[in-house]
Amino acid sequence: MVKGKRRERRKDERPAEILQAAVDEFAEKGFANAKIQSIATRAGVAKGTVYLYYTTKEEIFEAIVRDRIQPVFAMAAAMSQQWEGSQADLLRQIITHFYGQMIENDERRMILKTLISEGERFSELAAFYHREILVGARKMLRELIRKGIESGEFRDGAYIKEPMILVGPAIFAAIWKMTFDSVEKLNTRRWLEAHLEVILQGVVSNSSS
């Protein structure tokens, strides 16, 4: 809720304020149950004002994906680019980063949920997400694996064809938190630990222990 006298004219600030309000509303209610009226109220404007800046509810959601999700992956890509240490450590870093930024963060986890829930119907959004995020993430992981194999850290295998396997358990964690946390809280720390353990063990080359 933004303070100020009623009916202020602030053309430049409105979009960001409305976006933040929408993030809050979506995170709390989910896409289907989010009300434009409620977003407007949170942003301290009238319903009509929302439509001055965004044409539809879907468009608001797309703006959120662009604004909030892309940076997380951009950062992982940057980290990966300038990495000096071992590939195993890089993989650990990336997975840990992903848990912190996507699974434990309420806002972003809800965005993920909405994408899953409504992805089929907003096919351009699914396409956008695929193109701008998934393809890049996969390429990054594949490159990481390739380097690891090259240096002898990782074993060769079919998994280089489907590198997203390595983050699969994180998606399960996200879904658990979204769906079953009210029944049984997920111990994210312990889950992450098990994830790293199994996945790292699953890719390292067998120089015995």
Place this chain on the structure above:
Amino acid sequence: MVKGKRRERRKDERPAEILQAAVDEFAEKGFANAKIQSIATRAGVAKGTVYLYYTTKEEIFEAIVRDRIQPVFAMAAAMSQQWEGSQADLLRQIITHFYGQMIENDERRMILKTLISEGERFSELAAFYHREILVGARKMLRELIRKGIESGEFRDGAYIKEPMILVGPAIFAAIWKMTFDSVEKLNTRRWLEAHLEVILQGVVSNSSS
């Protein structure tokens, strides 16, 4: 669509017929976009008839979960109980079974999706699913791991605390199919292969290769 003269009285068969119609409708439209009228038409009855057997849309969905999902896990549990071979092979069997029955099966995958999408709002349903399915599945996996460690097949580790880790990539596969398959088809066979490879390698004890 069930054939027959208009206005037949078939109290006993209706529930199952309506349920099947609902499965089809949900699988095609998703929960939110499924219309009761359309379910009724598919079942060859009037809308009002649906309400004679199920009080709400949610109740229909709950009935579906009970009727269609539980058997898949019951079968896995049974298989696990009477298994004679190695635990690694059992794990392979179970994961493969899961892909066939849950990820590749359109009906069940859609049920999963609906659970994810609407799980928060139907909290008793999430609780039911947790109690009747997830807890059992986890126990089964944990037992499998325990036996594997005992026999020296598997190494010990933190993953016995969170055994669902092992099926995590399958959930990712389900979500990919639900959300991005129209953009880029998932090669399920290859994905499963990579999954088995990494996970098995991730849990077996290091007797070197």
Place this chain on the structure above:
DNA sequence: TCGACAACTGACCTGCGGGTCATTAAATAG
């Protein structure tokens, strides 16, 4: 044959929320 019961029907009611637009008023130029 003829009640009487209950399965079945579908027109209708209702609430809801996305989206519109005539009106209002803040900012600014002259």
Place this chain on the structure above:
DNA sequence: CTATTTAATGACCCGCAGGTCAGTTGTCGA
């Protein structure tokens, strides 16, 4: 101070689908 522009408002419109219920018809027992 007045005129003009345009950001902002919120009452209203409208389509939709979940859910209801008064009426209809199949079935069965007497």
